[in-house]
Amino acid sequence: MFGFEGTRQTALHLSWFAFFLTFVAWFNMAPFNTTLMIVLEFSQAQIDTLMICNLVLTLPARIFIGGLADYFGPRKVFSGLLVFASLICFQFALATTFEECVFSRLMMGIVGGGFVVGIKMISDHFPDREMGLAQGIYAGWGNFGSAAAIFSLPLIADNFPLETGWRVAVVCSGIACLVGAMAYWKWAEDIFMPHKQFLSFSGFSIEISSRKDFILQTVLLAFIYAGLILVVWKLEASTHPIIHTNIAWILSAGLLFLFGANIRKCYRVNKDSLNGRPRWEYSFSQVAILSLAYALTFGSELAIVSIYPEWLQTIFGLTVVGAGVAGSSYAFLNLFTRPFGGWIAGRWGRKKMLFVFVLGGMLATFAMSQVSNDWPLPVVLLLALTCGIFLQGGNGANFASVPLIRKELTGKLAGLVGAYGNLGAIIFLSVWSVTGAKGFFLTLSGFAAIVLFAVIFLEGERK
Template sequence: MAATELKLFDFSKEPIRVLHFTWIAFFLTFYVWFNMAPLATTMLDSIDWLTKSHIKVLMICNVALTIPARIVVGAMIDKYGPRRVFSGLMVVMGIPAIFFAFGNSFIQLMVARLILGSIGAGFVIGIKMVANWFPAKMVGRAEGLYAGWGNFGSAAAAGSLPFFTIHLMDKWLGFGDDSWRWTLFLNALICMIYGMVYWFLVKDNPPGKKQIMAKKTEPMMVTSYKDLIQYILWSFPLVGAMGVLAWKIQTVQIVTDGLSHNLYSENVLYLIYGVLALLYVGHVIKTLQVNLPYLKAGVPEKDKYSWGSVAALNSTYFANFGAELAVVSMLPMFFESVFAPLMNDAGEKIMTAEMAGLVAGSFAFVNLVARPLGGLLSDMMSSRKRTMLIYMIGIAIGFFGMAMIGKYDAVVEGEQTIVPMFDGMWWLVVSVIITIGCSFFVQGAEGATFAVIPMVNKKMTGQIAGMAGAYGNVGAVIYLVIFSLVDAKTFFYIVAAGAALSFIFCWLMLEEPKGSHGEDEDDEFEN
């Protein structure tokens, strides 16, 4: 097999087998992570005390701990290797998934969901595993396929879990109102079993390739005082986003015994802020303790790398994956409300809730193709930096185009309404094309981002991937909060501006990785 080819179904090659086993592991973690939303209405019908306010809190809890989990797991990968960490994560996270499935109080559901949010860190583990098994000239497309296919687990959960609940657990097995519980139990059990099987299916490295493990799970090592300052500054938004989530959860009103109240008091919120501040201070102290002696002793030339590249990739994942998570959550409502005036000949609405859901689904569905394409183009083009820049400016243009889908109309009951920019069915078709085109750039940029990450510093791929992955979740938190404060048209302008700022930052800070197309390595793919 030529070193530039990637024959996806040549299972005689161990790297191909590892790629498939690993994207399936990632797929299952996302399948479990997003298993609540498709069954939310079923849960409301089944549990008499559960309310929509409770569901809102549980949705926020589902992503709350993903940010720190990706940082911690990233450090663990570099110390223990991806095989151990991935297997361990899948087995351990099956426990809160089962507790959630059979939860009989809101506290049990909330605590289980908080812990279960850590399973979202599974993504960064596979990034390291795939990087270990593929040469630099192929790592972009391999990472893109891993991420694109694995990420489809969330869509698969949305499409299959209601079917399993209704037809398998209820009609066939007769579990009745508890059918959703047994669906989630089966979901968790499969994840745990595959976690155990994965341990025996893969190895951390190809034969003859030794991985240098970190001695401790500690803060990232930097190679200059300037980079040390950057690292400390870029660590703050990770804690800040947790504070924003804590504030958002506190403002949600839940109903208990007919009385509406906040989930917890402002005093508890201030206590959480204090804990987060202490965690950040502790992180800064530990970072200085680890890095100052290292910098004073002098960093060997061969170990130097630019932390500016890490910062640039943090910004790209904030602007692409963060935007994707936020936009997918608001897109159905946007299309349904903007195109509400559009009627067919029978006087019926064309943009129904089902149609709006399909349009929103198309934004996520192209992930199967767009993300691998981003990695492939990063491999094929002569400059990975140029590929990244093209994608980021494409995102900015794409979201600017989505802002042009509608125009401002009257203010009704204090809310700004938006109507189609042009009348007629043709504009709906054009709007869907704009949306899908924007999605190709968004998800292609995600593939291009993780085509570069393994090249920055191979000893710390886990930590770099963990931090960039966490910034994707930070982006989602910030963009969703912004969306709660502005209208949809303004929101798209802001997301476009975020991508444009990331483009400028990458232009200034991202360095072309050395040997990023395998110039300095032998053909490793013949294992």
Template sequence: MEDKLNLFSFKGKYYILHLTWFAFFMTFVVWLSLGPMMPFIQQALLLSEQQAKVLLILNVAMTIPARIVVGMLVDKLGPKIMFSSILVLGGFVSIVFSWMQSYEQLALVRFLSGFIGAGFVVGIRMISEWFPAKQTGTAQGIYGGWGNFGSAGAAISLPFIASSFGEVNGWRYAITIASMLAISYGIFYYFNVTNTPKGSTYFKPKKIGAMEVSSYSDLGLYVLMNIPLYLALSLLTWKLSPERMNMISLGVEFSIYIVLVLVFVLQIFKTWTVNAQYLKHFTLKQHQYKFKQVAILDWAYLVTFGAELSVVSILAMFYVDWFELPKITAALLAGVYPFINLFARPGGGYLSDKYGRKLTLVVLFSGITLSFLVLGNVDKSWSMYLVVALTIVGGIFSKAGSGAVFSMVPLIQRRLTGQIAGMVGAFGNVGAVLFLTANSLVDYDEFFILISMTSAVVLVLIVIFLEEPKEHMTEILDDGTVEIIKLN
């Protein structure tokens, strides 16, 4: 009989869980160090507000395609080598960024460093290998919730380190120190984990370059579901264009659009070549799964993580603009929001394990829809304490929703877990881009209403189309042996 979850243990699978969430934590410290360091960078290099905003946009742009690519690679190569590589390589790139002298150099290296944010995908596969399905929701929630706290870790520690070194180069030393710690931990991680428990098989896809699907209709849906990823990158490009922030020329803008179209066409071709032989000769029943499950989880994470990332970005300014709070007070109140992740995301995973994946998602998305609908009707005459409480409630539902989404991701098709997690994770970034862009175009109440309405649409999809994982899934070993993986 399977043991009860013991998070205070540091043996076996719990040792892997703790090492892996901290690996994720370190990637977020390095990746999201830009936010808390931006005032220091801006002052030291005399950057304009517009230049600072561009750096923040560039910091997330590469993460969208990187999560797709890393998802493919982790399925093929394993999470051990992938997490270590991201930490080491990401640390070196971050060090290079910290010692750049011109704005153009900063912008280029920051754009390239966006791949560090894809580290999240790697741990999803690692945790799914070590924990049984009945515990995977809680374990994934701990991994995601505690690892996500790396953003708060960077915000708490790095400004203090930068200040202690002085105003001019303090930010350089702070980012360098954090990056060196990430590199060191990446090496430590490699020598202290294995991809699977002893005696278990690490299932791999036959080919990489695109996700395997089970039918022609699934192939069409897969292609369609890639379009929002390219639209998000196009939206980021538009924000940098002469029409908006005027940070790139018209020629560069259209060149990027052309490249995105070409890459999309190339991806369609690759998707067909990967799936052609399976679809023409009928996919073995043991290898079949319904891609609609992946598509619904994509949209679900767009709402949950998109809301989480966008709200934490605008919350302090919302308190200042609507309620005229002092900036320090607003920052402190907004600072409560990231702490919710420590219990809300694991809570969403735990509820999924205990009461079922679909039911938990239905309840949490109902909560997201209602809480953000109320926020969208906030009046400036409302009590400040009530509004803060409402944002916390909305945060609990959205973060718990993220935990619930990733409690189901590993239960769709084991050999494709990295790719599924990569696509779902990328949609989370798409959601952040969508909601933050909307926030720049509309007022705060309309921003909250948009999140609510998007959540309502996804709630309908979950109720009608999402299927609770069945009793088991099967994978076929290289020698033809069929292995049954229990799902509950």
């Protein structure tokens, strides 16, 4: 699993490193929130808006990119995505206005969809018995890119004047993505799948098995589009709005039209299934449950990584570098917790362990809602690490199950589940901007209670 002697191992390590680079690029703004407030004179409201923009297009991108990976193969898609990431890094480094930063963070949200490409690659190369650990290593080590960005980019920037240091650090992340794209194109190998002749690229539409599943897919997609509409109105209602009210109405109407077109396309793609002749037999309700679980486990991770350095600076008065180092400890756990979550879920039962991880996350986030500046910093850091162990372990347990639902559709199913992770992050960050830390962590804990109930109906193993 850890060597390079076989095609599977090579695919695993190239994929997690490519994913790692996309996360470095995706989170290359997080350690510089306060720097941007000083250098570019952004307000707190503008920083909150940029954090939301960083997640917006990841919602549709994960489903769309998952379909691309199913149809064109992970090698082409991941290589192209890394080139795109490098170009957006360079654009962000040159940004001088709020509008230019908004554009770069919106485009960078597409890069966040790269997660599902590696899920497809690993699913094609590894057998079911090794799936949990392999997916855990891929996602856990790749997710460490967020911690690497928070930890290393301020250290690079610290060697230059405040006005230019953050730009140099962002350019470095773009160069790394460009090198990673060339390496993935040269050494990664796609696996020929005999079912590919039955696949067609159908955008955001997912093949299902029954009328009930069609209704459930419609509901899940409705929440995705609702999340996008929420972001539109957040951009309109911010202290420094970048969208006029009339434009917001036009965009909302456009998204509703796209939703209707999406459902119509889903109907056409699944016409045979709705008439009792499904091509792929599987339970879509399992996808729905895992989507809710991932909205909690990964959505909370994205949100906490985005606000954690700023939160530590505000409560304990840490410097940018100090908060970055301390804050990166939360994401650093992914190196171990996500592979552990996938491994133990495959060994002791996916449903059982996901339940345990969600329960622990519910209790830990409730405890974090009680934190104040009277608490000792080491205790707060230890509590955050405990929270990370449960929620990030839940990520591993979740994606130990997703590739086993229907391997031929892994890209799209992983894309939908992954999109809900970002939807959760958008909602949680919206709560943060309105209520602050206490309401933020209480919301996480309350949603965890809902997910805990849903996991009861999850199938333990694929039938």
